[in-house]
Amino acid sequence: MRVPEPRGQVRGRWSPQHLASLSCPFSPGCRTTIWTHRVHFLEEQALPRWASFTIWNAGKQGRRLYRSLTAASQHKVVAFCDVDENKIRKGFYCYEDTQGRFWHRPQGPCLHEESKDSYGQPISLQERPKPRIPILHFRAAQPPFVICVKLDLTGGEFEDNLRSLHLQEGQDFLHFS
Secondary structure (H helix, E strand, C coil): CECCCCCCCCCCCCCHHHHHHCCCCCCHHHHHHHHHHHHHHHHHHHHHHCCCEEEECCCHHHHHHHHHCCHHHHHHEEEEEECCHHHHHHCEEECCCCCCEEEECCCCCCCCCCCECCCCCECEEEECCCCEEEEEECCCCCCCEEECCCCCCCCCHHHHHHHHCCCCECCCEEECC
């Protein structure tokens, strides 16, 4: 099962030069909108069936998908998987762009008099821990998978790797590329 393009959108392959010469629906802003709609479709139609899942591709597209997911869907991601030894050796993906902050009550005295909540209790900012998602070899990863690998770009290696796992499309994996 592939995550379909949103209805009313044109599908096709175009060179970057051709895309740059066109206005919407092929402009970068519209491509971002298409991506956003596809992610929403994935979250509404496919991910609710799974308690957890693995993103197949620890590269640019897999990380982009992870960053595009809602916090609830991000919590379902148990791992990334890949065949690239350099990515696997790194061991994990740390979402460095997480800059969210939350309020908490410190144990010690508050340094700023104005830093008090509505009950007069001292408050301070503390950085939220950044998620660390393991990067595994595809054979060590557990389905279901959301696959962010473009087909026909690996000389058949990706397709052979996927076939070797004896998975069922739509149940054990979805293509999102």
